[in-house]
Amino acid sequence: DTAVSQTPKYLVTQMGNDKSIKCEQNLGHDTMYWYKQDSKKFLKIMFSYNNKELIINETVPNRFSPKSPDKAHLNLHINSLELGDSAVYFCASSVGTSRGYEQYFGPGTRLTVT
């Protein structure tokens, strides 16, 4: 059983398009995250949700809109894709937002914008 799953694994699209990435966790965790990892491997948090409520919204363009229909799912919709959006996007989950909880990462979605 996959703890944190993401779809799709690969996404190739053209500039200007709109795309979505889906994430699901079966760990019963309350908190879910979206991270962006660029070509230099820097891992930056974008958003976090706790029990479907937005907790963290880093300096991310408005073109990125997360949605959490329930605490097991966190989706990411991206409008008007740009070349700079090309990266690997990781979903992660943890028991809670309080200090000390390890994060479980999904396999990642490699987004390529042409």
Place this chain on the structure above:
Amino acid sequence: GQQVMQIPQYQHVQEGEDFTTYCNSSTTLSNIQWYKQRPGGHPVFLIQLVKSGEVKKQKRLTFQFGEAKKNSSLHITATQTTDVGTYFCAGDFGNEKLTFGTGTRLTIIP
């Protein structure tokens, strides 16, 4: 802002040699976690350090948390090819998120 820096950015070692990566924070941390990401994979949790001066071992891996809780290190003894990957520290500043370090990419020369 709160930042976590790691050095070195890259490390190439002969198989069997030791490896160390260092992590430094601009401010005091609540705790620090370490993750490993294999090539093409996703970050996987290794360990968490909470107490000042804490030292933890996992087989050939030794993790330390500085006395001031602003720095940490990961030392691998006698590296093996399975150790290849990028090692990240991730600092908790008590703000409901982890701030990941810049990572150290380890390659092993057989």
